[in-house]
Amino acid sequence: MGRSHTERLSVAQQRTLERLETLCRTRGQRLTRQRRAVLLTLLTEARALSAYELLARLRPQDGRSTPAGVYRALESLIHAGVVHRLESTRSFILCEHPEAPHAGQLLICRACGQVVEAEDPRVAAATGRLGERLGFALDPGVVELTGVCGRCRLQHSAH
Ligand SMILES: [Zn+2]
Numbered sequence: 001m002g003r004s005h006t007e008r009l010s011v012a013q014q015r016t017l018e019r020l021e022t023l024c025r026t027r028g029q030r031l032t033r034q035r036r037a038v039l040l041t042l043l044t045e046a047r048a049l050s051a052y053e054l055l056a057r058l059r060p061q062d063g064r065s066t067p068a069g070v071y072r073a074l075e076s077l078i079h080a081g082v083v084h085r086l087e088s089t090r091s092f093i094l095c096e097h098p099e100a101p102h103a104g105q106l107l108i109c110r111a112c113g114q115v116v117e118a119e120d121p122r123v124a125a126a127t128g129r130l131g132e133r134l135g136f137a138l139d140p141g142v143v144e145l146t147g148v149c150g151r152c153r154l155q156h157s158a159h
């Protein structure tokens with residue numbers, strides 16, 4: 001683990017990794033070997049991965065990786081605000097703008113797993129009003145919207 005994997009990162013990815021590591025530290029989440037490996041995998045894959053997909057990628061580099069260990073690492077990274085949990089696809093993705101806390105929308109492509117983060121205050125206001133009208137106190141957090149991304153739609157129509 002470590003060097004050979006990190007060397008494959010682009011300069012931009014290296015910077016992102018350093019930024020995320022700093023954020024975790026300042027938010028009291030020490031970056032253990034496992035947490036760093038999970039971050040690195042999410043960064044290089046650049047799409048949402050399930051815990052088992054993560055484990056399958058981590059195992060060859062580190063035989064000590066376990067499902068429980070991966071879940072603990074993910075919990076810590078979610079707590080640090082650098083990873084989002086996608087309830088609809090039971091997967092995990094790096095936050096695109098982890099510097100500020102936010103409750104926005106996640107657009108998830110069910111074909112390629114790409115996730116786009118959006119922050120449309122009108123959507124947040126509309127769901128708030130909807131909850132109120134129906135007597136719900138809605139949980140804070142992101143709204144997940146699944147569909148097919150532009151790139152996959154283009155690929156599909158090209159055939
Ligand atoms: Zn985010």
Ligand SMILES: [Zn+2]
Nearest residue numbers: 109112149152
């Ligand atoms: Zn797609």
